[in-house]
Amino acid sequence: MSSAYQNLVNRFQQMYHLQHLGAIAGWDQAAMMPAGGNQARGAALAELNTLLHKLLTAPEVEFWLQEAQAQETNPDTIRSIEEMAVEWRHASAIPDDLVKAKTIASTHCEHAWRSQRPENDWKGFSKNLKEVVNLSRQEAGVRAEKSNTSTYNALLELYEPGVSTQELDQLFGDLKTWLPGYIQYAQDNQSSVNIIQPEGPFPIEKQKALGLEVMKLLGFDFDHGRLDVSTHPFCGGVSEDVRLTTRYKEDNFVEALMGIVHETGHARYQQNLSEQDRELPIALYRSMGIHEGQSLFFEMQLGRSAAFLSLIQPLIVKHLCDGTSQPCMALDNLEKIYTQVRPGFIRVDADEITYPAHIILRYEIERDLIEGSIEVDDIPELWQQKMKDYLGLDVAGDHKNGCMQDIHWPMGSFGYFPSYTLGAMVAAQLFSAQKKIMPDIEAQIQNGNLAPIFDWLKTNIWSQGRKYSTAELMTRATGEPLTASYFKQHLKERYLD
Numbered sequence: 001m002s003s004a005y006q007n008l009v010n011r012f013q014q015m016y017h018l019q020h021l022g023a024i025a026g027w028d029q030a031a032m033m034p035a036g037g038n039q040a041r042g043a044a045l046a047e048l049n050t051l052l053h054k055l056l057t058a059p060e061v062e063f064w065l066q067e068a069q070a071q072e073t074n075p076d077t078i079r080s081i082e083e084m085a086v087e088w089r090h091a092s093a094i095p096d097d098l099v100k101a102k103t104i105a106s107t108h109c110e111h112a113w114r115s116q117r118p119e120n121d122w123k124g125f126s127k128n129l130k131e132v133v134n135l136s137r138q139e140a141g142v143r144a145e146k147s148n149t150s151t152y153n154a155l156l157e158l159y160e161p162g163v164s165t166q167e168l169d170q171l172f173g174d175l176k177t178w179l180p181g182y183i184q185y186a187q188d189n190q191s192s193v194n195i196i197q198p199e200g201p202f203p204i205e206k207q208k209a210l211g212l213e214v215m216k217l218l219g220f221d222f223d224h225g226r227l228d229v230s231t232h233p234f235c236g237g238v239s240e241d242v243r244l245t246t247r248y249k250e251d252n253f254v255e256a257l258m259g260i261v262h263e264t265g266h267a268r269y270q271q272n273l274s275e276q277d278r279e280l281p282i283a284l285y286r287s288m289g290i291h292e293g294q295s296l297f298f299e300m301q302l303g304r305s306a307a308f309l310s311l312i313q314p315l316i317v318k319h320l321c322d323g324t325s326q327p328c329m330a331l332d333n334l335e336k337i338y339t340q341v342r343p344g345f346i347r348v349d350a351d352e353i354t355y356p357a358h359i360i361l362r363y364e365i366e367r368d369l370i371e372g373s374i375e376v377d378d379i380p381e382l383w384q385q386k387m388k389d390y391l392g393l394d395v396a397g398d399h400k401n402g403c404m405q406d407i408h409w410p411m412g413s414f415g416y417f418p419s420y421t422l423g424a425m426v427a428a429q430l431f432s433a434q435k436k437i438m439p440d441i442e443a444q445i446q447n448g449n450l451a452p453i454f455d456w457l458k459t460n461i462w463s464q465g466r467k468y469s470t471a472e473l474m475t476r477a478t479g480e481p482l483t484a485s486y487f488k489q490h491l492k493e494r495y496l497d
Contacts, residue, residue: 001072001077002068002071002072004067004068004071005064005068005077005080005081007060007064008064008065008068008081008084009280011055011056011064012084012087012279012280012281013279013280015052015055015056016238016278016279016280017279018048018052018055019052019238020237020238020240020241021048022045022048022049022052023237023238023241023243024237024241024243025041025044025045025048026045026236027236027237027245028041029041029045029107029111030230030231030234030245031230031245032228035111038107038108038111039108041107042103042104042107042108042111043104046099046100046103046107047100049100049103050096050099050100050103053094053096053099054096056087056088056092057091057092057096061088062092065081065084065085068081069081069085079282079467080277080280080281080282083281083284083466084281084282086281087281090143090158093142093146093147094139094142094143098135098139098142101135102132102135102136102139105128105131105132105135105412106132106135106410106411106412108128109125109131109132109411109412110407110411112124112410113125113128113404113407113410114231116404117231117400117405118400119400120398120399120404121399122403125404125410126376126377126379128410129376129409129410130376132409132410132412133369133370133376133409135412136155136370136412136414137151137370137372139155140152140154140414143155143157150371151371151372152165152366152370152414152415153165155415156168157415158415159287159288159415160287160288160289160415160419160470161287161469161470162469163289163418163422163470165367168363168418171421171484172356172360172363172364172421174484175356175360175421175484176360176390178488179353179356179357182353182491182492182495182496183341183343183354183357183391185496186341186353186495187341187342189495189496190336190340190341193336195333195337196327196328196333197328197337198252198254198328198337199251199328200249200250200252200253201250201251202251202252202253202320203250204248204250206319207248207253207256207257207319207320208227208248209319210253210315210320211227211246211256211260212227213315213319214260214264214312214315215227215244217312217450218261218264218265218268218298218450219450219451219454220264220267220268220271221271224239224240224242225237225241225242225243225244225267225271226243226244227244227245227246227260228243228244229246229247229248230245230246231247231407232245232406232407233245233246233247233259233262233263233348234263234407235266235267235295237270238270239270239271239272239273239278240278242267242270244260245263246259246260246263253316253320254337254338255348255349257316258299258303258304258338261298261299261302261303262295262296262303263295264295264298265294265295265296265297265298265299266291266294268294268454268457268462269285269291269294269295269461269462270285272457272458272463273285273462273463273465274463274464274465281466282465282467283465283466284465284466285465285466286464286465286466286468286469286473287470288416288419288423289418289419289422289423289426289470289482290423290426290470290473291423292419292420292422292423292424292426293422293423293424293425293426293427293430293461294423294427294457294461294462295423296352296420296423296424296427297426297427297457300352300424300427301427301428301430301431301490302431302453303338304338304339305442305445306335307442307443308445308446309331309334309335309338310446311445311446311447311448313329313331313334316329316334317329339351339494339495341353341354341495343357343392343393344393345387345393345398345402346401346405347362347405347406352424353491353495355424356421356424357390357391358391359417359418359420359421360390360421361383361386361387361390362406363418364386365379365382365383365386365403366409366414366415366417369414370414370415379403380399380402383395383403384396384402422482424487425482425483425484425486425487426474426482427487428486428487428489428490429478429483429486429487430457430460430461430477431486432478432486432489432490433477433478433479434456437456438452438453438456460476460477461477464476470482
């Protein structure tokens with residue numbers, strides 16, 4: 001190992017440890033921090049992010065990269081340097097003061113959103129969002145100029161390396177040609193189906209106990225993570241210390257339970273990234289599409305399957321019905337609940353066949369917002385029109401269940417939303433590949449033998465980090481690059497056949 005590469009390793013290890021602290025401070029801000037601490041926490045996180053930016057963009061880092069690239073010959077080390085260079089290019093594109101300003105603005109906007117959303121306060125929210133959008137546009141402009149691309153593509157690259165708006169427009173355009181028909185056909189298929197909706201109350205402590213047992217079944221490592229509550233479910237932290245959150249409703253356990261399954265998919269990926277070089281970019285997750293692919297594999301491919309529901313149905317009865325089964329908790333009824341197609345306002349509660357419509361709506365709005373063809377004040381009307389066009393729903397004036405429902409925009413995470421639908425495609429393709437090599441996979445799931453499934457994911461996806469591009473990673477795991485065909489076939493088999 002050259003001295004230049006060793007210096008890079010030392011610098012990235014230092015940054016990883018600081019990022020660990022930042023991740024836990026962010027988790028605490030969402031799950032535990034008293035409201036009065038937000039201004040100080042925002043300032044502290046801004047200071048930390050600025051320090052991290054300075055560490056990565058310091059002049060010696062560019063020198064070390066050049067020296068290491070010239071000196072190293074080991075292929076694995078060369079790939080590691082390439083991913084370090086990616087991080088350096090992303091960071092060096094924007095100045096320190098912009099990093100600090102955006103952190104402060106997004107922290108303020110996100111914290112205020114937590115109280116503004118329940119109050120349907122679009123006026124107050126939009127004032128804060130305008131500042132976040134302004135700074136995000138500045139960031140996108142600087143990045144676009146240095147990478148010779150469009151402003152939205154420049155932000156998209158941070159989440160989905162190698163994916164462009166041209167590809168997304170084509171992909172989502174194709175989805176829009178068949179998705180409405182699938183939604184309508186599925187609803188028609190289910191129109192005569194009788195579903196008994198569970199009626200609470202389901203005490204939060206009992207729901208949490210159920211969630212923890214399901215997490216254990218899914219292989220979550222509680223020595224290196226925990227479950228808490230936040231306004232918006234998320235998975236954060238680092239591989240050694242993963243933090244999950246969900247949100248509960250006492251009158252309905254359905255969403256919280258599957259939300260836990262979803263976030264556990266993220267967590268299993270995070271906990272099983274390669275231990276070798278764990279503190280270096282090469283060992284991090286490949287993309288947000290691959291990350292969302294793991295959570296949607298857990299939630300949609302596995303979690304909502306008849307086989308998995310048969311496995312956890314006794315646990316649901318044990319925790320929520322004191323061991324006495326009720327008609328609403330019967331397996332066939334649970335299957336109907338978890339595969340019910342019903343267009344709704346809330347993205348995170350959407351069934352998997354209407355979910356892509358929620359993503360396309362957000363993608364089209366945030367793309368145009370960053371590129372400057374629309375403004376923040378245009379969002380409610382555009383949201384209302386697209387909800388009517390894509391899902392047949394009227395959300396006029398109901399901002400808390402409309403354009404204020406997500407945490408991503410107040411956090412300044414523009415370019416993230418496409419990852420959800422890309423992730424659904426990843427999940428379907430991975431599960432299809434597993435079925436080919438494990439023809440009895442459904443029986444194994446029903447019997448609780450989930451280890452072969454997770455071992456395959458660990459070998460083919462989780463432990464690979466960023467060694468390969470998304471296309472190569474998927475090809476090595478499934479035999480071909482990412483394609484929408486498996487997702488389309490999955491929806492057809494589950495909802496239309």
